[in-house]
Amino acid sequence: MPRYHVVVDGKEFDVEVNYRSGQYEVSVNGRPLRVQSHRLGESRSLLLVDNQSLEVDVRINGDGGKIVFMKGMEMSVSVEDYNLAQLRKIAGIHSGPLVEATFRAPMPGLVIDVRVQPGQKVKRGEPLLVIEAMKMENIIKAKGDAIVKATHVRGGQSVEKGDVLLEFE
Amino acid sequence: MSHKINKILIANRGEIAVRVMRACRDLGITSVGVYSECDKTAYHVRMSDEAVYIGNSPSTESYLVQDNIIRAAKETQADAIHPGYGFLAENPEFAQRCLDEGLIFIGPSPETIRLLGDKLQARALALKAGLSVIPGTDLDGRDSKAALQLVRDIGFPILVKAAAGGGGKGMRVVESEALFAEALASASSEAASSFGDGRVFVERYLKRPRHIEIQTLRDQHGNCVYLGERECSIQRRHQKVIEETPSPVVSPELRKRMGEAAVNIVRMSGYVGAGTVEFLVEKDGSFYFLEVNTRLQVEHPITEMVSGLDLVKEQISIAEGKKLTIRQEDVALRGHAIECRIYAEDPSEGFVPSTGRLKNYRPPSGPGVRVDSGVVIFSEIPIYYDPIIAKLVVWGQDRPEAISRARRALEEFRLSGVKTTIGFHRVIMDNKKFLDGDLSTRFLEEEFPDNNYQLFSDDLVERAAIAAALDTFVKERKITLGNGRRSRSTGSSWTTFHRRNNLRSFGGSR
Known part of the structure; x- marks a missing residue:
């Protein structure tokens, strides 16, 4: 029976799924649930969990995970084979990047100012860069304490979303 | 003085362009839309009767290019221009251009826009009109050291504001002297890049004020009414997020005082059209003049919901030279309305703009729900403009009913x-302070510091896990199904169906 390790919003789930004689058999963390799923077209479906109705839209996320839209909200979800995930955990390998060594542009825009230099120690909340996007100046602050290894942009430069702006040690 | 308008060019895009077009259609007026390169198939273009291309995607090459807009108006023989909000809406040169070209500008005169757009002049006018203003000072081009001398008398924290400002641009809160020089420089540079005018001034920063504004209408004959208030305290970086009317704290007596103050400054500025006078209100009910917005506000629909008036139709009728048909004593406000601005932004990433294509879009409806959208399914959200997707506006008999409708509609x-x-x-619709009506302009930063909030219930998170696991399961399974059954299916399911049907009738099975 296919078994998945699912992470949503920082929470982990052990989900088993099977399909037999037109019925899904699903259990979450060992708890069996009555689940029905009806396709509504494209990536949308009507999900009934223990008779509770919910319209969901499951799409591929850019980072290889999935994105689930429901009730006007969206959640990033990662799904992995359960056994593989267990092995990975024992081996101590994290999924995704260990530390965010590179700082990427969170939005397309114009770099107004770079407030840090290579070698500089920054504290959480300290301003790193100023980016103008959609006519607003956004001060980008450090998410944690770190040492700046390199800066890849200058003031006046246009950047696309995802461009590497800074590297940390 | 009266001039019937037959065709209006809407110099805007998105939801507000659609909104104005709807009023045009209601009035039997032909609407002309304008569009940039990336807006070729935008919803507002599909909604307009006629549409004219005005340039490349960046707004500085399209929606802000006065020549192109005027040319489009001439080409389509429009007799009036509605500027919407943003872009050229509060640009006195543009309003003047329209007049010079024989076009009606739906808004106040260039002189009024210029006067009220300059916050320093507006402050002076407010004082003359007998309104209270927040203690502050003009920096008059002083360098940061000299300015600091002046600012010390006001006392920190202070607010640095652009004289030509609006929408929080060129605005900085400064907590202490040490941060003053940097804030001054960045506010000034932002003001210069946004408005072409780097002048800034300072005001005492009120700790926890409410932002409450009064909607006014004034015709060309001097008749003026106020249509109650809108509380817009829920703001993020000086951008309004949620607005409601009436304000939970405005008594009929305070409404009257604020309304009359608003009418005073509107009259003294020679204002014609729909205007909004913004105030900051302190706990004790004292209110300070902030500014006059010389345009239709984003949040105008909540006033429409409680007043029963169509403000865009009122604007057009005033521009035609007609007299207001409503007197102050006729203004009857009924029930409670709330607006939630739906932005294409990622709240979990500090509200950075989220651009892309809407792969599904179905707005809510039902009792008490109005959605003003600028998008439809498959619309592209471009990077060039304000990332507003839609405005959800709900109405209820009272505040609790409006809030439950907002909850329902958001989930829908x-x-x-x-x-x-x-x-x-x-x-926010479940936040205790919000439910208590205990608001201030610092509401969001105080209630959601570091954007720290539980967005999803445990149940919902579990459903998402199930949905994602099922999706993976089905996709993996499909691969094996596809390999195993490739040769089986021939023809469409339609043919299969009829084949089966025929077999059945021949076989005589009943």
């Missing part, structure tokens, strides 16, 4: 493809 949204602020609004 079906939308995928970009991240939005819908979930964040949903969280």
Whole structure:
């Protein structure tokens, strides 16, 4: 029976799924649930969990995970084979990047100012860069304490979303 | 003085362009839309009767190019221009250009826009009109050291504001002297890049004021009314997020005092059209003049919901030279209305703009719900403009009913493809302080520091896990199904169906 390790919003789930004689058999963390799923077209479906109705839209996320839209909200979800995930955990390998060594542009825009230099120690909340996007100046602050290894942009430069702006040690 | 308008060019895009077009259609007026390169198939273009291309995608090459807009108006023989909000809406040169070209500009005169757009002049006028203003000072081009001398008398924290400002641009809160020089420089540079005018001034920063504004209408004959208030205290970086009317703290007596103050400054500025006078209100009910917005506000629909008036139709009728048909004593405000601005922004990433294509879009409806959208399914959210997708406006008999309708409507949204602020609004609708009506302009930063909030219930998170696991399961399974059954299916399911049907009738099985 296919078994998945699912992470949503920082929470982990052990989900088993099977399909037999037109019925899904699903259990979450060992708890069996009555689940029905009806396709509504494209990536949308009507999900009934223990008779509770919910319209969901499951799409591929850019980072290889999935994105689930429901009730006007969206959640990033990662799904992995359960056994593989267990092995990975024992081996101590994290999924995704260990530390965010590179700082990427969170939005397309114009770099107004770079407030840090290579070698500089920054504290959480300290301003790193100023980016103008959609006519607003956004001060980008450090998410944690770190040492700046390199800066890849200058003031006046246009950047696309995802461009590497800074590297940390 | 009276001039019937037959065709209006709407110098804007998105939801507000659609909004104005609807009023045009209601009035039997032909609407002309304008569009940039990336807006070729935008919803507002599909909604307009006629549409004219005005340039490349960046707004500085299209929606802000006065020549192109005027040319489009001439080409289509429009007799009036509605500027919407943003872009050229509060640009006195543009209003003047329209007049010079024989076009009606739907808004106040260039002189009024210029006077009220300059915050320093507006402050002086407010004082003359007998309104209170926040203690502050003009920096008059002083360098940061000299300015600091002046600012010390006001006392920190202070607020640095652009004289030509609006929408929080060129505005900085400064907590202490040490941060003053930097804030001054960045406010000034932002003001210069946004408005072409780097002049800034300072005001005492009120700790926890409410932002409450009064909607006014004034015709060309001097008749003026106020249509109650809108509380817009829920703001993020000086951008309004949620607005409601009436304000939970405005008594009929305070409404009258604020309304009359608003009418005073509107009269003294020679204002014609729909205007908004913004105030900051302190706990004790004292209110300070902030500014006059010389345009239709984003949040105008909540006033429409409680007043029963169509403000865009009122604007057009005033521009035609007609007299107001409503007197102050006729203004009857009924029930409670709330607006949630739905932005294509990612609340979990500090509200950075989220651009892309709407792969699904179904707005809510039902009793008490109005959605003003600028998008439809498969619309592209471009990077060039304000990331507003829609405005959810709900009405209820009272505040609790309006709030429950807002909750219902937010959950009813079906939308995928970009991240939005819908979930964040949903969280606010359950916030205790919000429910108590205990608001201030610092509400969001105080209640949601570091954007720290539980967006999803445990149940919802579990459902998402199930949905994602099922999706993976089905996709993996499909691969094996596809390999195993490739040769089986021939023809469409339609043919299969009829084949089966025929077999059945021949076989005589009943």
